[in-house]
Amino acid sequence: xxxxxxxxxxxxxxxxxxxxxxxxxxxxxxxxxxxxxxxxxxxxxxxxxxxxxxxxxxxxxxxxxxxxxxxxxxxxxxxxxxxxxxxxxxxxxxxxxxxxxxxxxxxxxxxxxxxxxxxxxxxxxxxxxxxxxxxxxxxxxxxxxxxxxxxxxxxxxxxxxxxxxxxxxxxxxxxxxxxxxxxxxxxxxxxxxxxxxxxxxxxxxxxxxxxxxx
Numbered sequence: 220x221x222x223x224x225x226x227x228x229x230x231x232x233x234x235x236x237x238x239x240x241x242x243x244x245x246x247x248x249x250x251x252x253x254x255x256x257x258x259x260x261x262x263x264x265x266x267x268x269x270x271x272x273x274x275x276x277x278x279x280x281x282x283x284x285x286x287x288x289x290x291x292x293x294x295x296x297x298x299x300x301x302x303x304x305x306x307x308x309x310x311x312x313x314x315x316x317x318x319x320x321x322x323x324x325x326x327x328x329x330x331x332x333x334x335x336x337x338x339x340x341x342x343x344x345x346x347x348x349x350x351x352x353x354x355x356x357x358x359x360x361x362x363x364x365x366x367x368x369x370x371x372x373x374x375x376x377x378x379x380x381x382x383x384x385x386x387x388x389x390x391x392x393x394x395x396x397x398x399x400x401x402x403x404x405x406x407x408x409x410x411x412x413x414x415x416x417x418x419x420x421x422x423x424x425x426x427x428x429x430x431x432x433x
Contacts, residue, residue: 235261248288254281255296262300263410275304291328295321295336302343311347318343322357330368337361342378348385355382373402373411380418389422 238257242250258278282297284290298321305313318340325336341357344350358378365372380395396415403411 229264231260231264235264247284248290251281251285251288251290251293255285255293255300258300259296262303275301278304286324291325291332292335295325295332295339298324299339299343306343306347311349314347315344315349318347330364331370334361334364334368334370335372335374337364338372338374338378342374342381345378345381345385351382351385354378358382371402373399373406373408375399376402377411377415380415384418384422389426393419393422 235257239254239261242254242257258281261274278297278300282294282301285293285297298317302314302317302321305311305317321336321343322340325333327333328336337357338361341354341361344354344357358375361372362375365375376395377399380392380399383389383392383395396419400412400415400419403409403415
């Protein structure tokens with residue numbers, strides 16, 4: 220995580236692979252949380268770069284372990300990671316399928332987990348530009364559940380910003396991206412921060428506000 224914050228993605232990838240190697244032989248259920256944390260960091264670290272063969276199959280394997288053990292938080296992370304891997308491979312149909320699997324598999328979970336799943340699914344749908352109406356519905360449902368649980372999820376304003384941007388509602392999009400940016404900075408997530416900044420800069424350039432973009 221430190222390497223990711225410093226944008227040292229190759230170093231982060233190496234740390235993740237080393238950590239996953241150390242988990243070999245450990246009890247599958249006991250190590251599930253740490254394993255998915257490492258897999259998530261690994262997928263983020265290799266964003267836009269070649270990934271090792273077999274990563275998607277490894278994620279699928281641990282998804283089934285999480286599903287069998289009733290570990291809904293890890294199941295949500297795993298389905299999100301599969302969607303992210305397929306999105307990077309331009310397999311948008313598979314990405315969409317795993318996004319929707321995530322929403323449906325966790326809709327009945329306790330509010331905190333269900334909210335995270337719905338918000339993440341909505342944001343992913345918005346990002347792959349497959350169904351903005353459904354994305355917005357999932358995001359707003361996630362926002363309501365998050366409020367019930369007393370939490371705020373970065374995926375909600377991030378995803379709603381994408382939906383508003385696609386619809387040409389730039390003022391609303393900027394407002395949502397600004398909120399997502401604040402949440403990303405508060406949680407120390409440089410990847411989401413960079414994504415929000417890129418979209419804000421693109422909109423500023425489209426509006427002729429080059430100084431703002433810089």
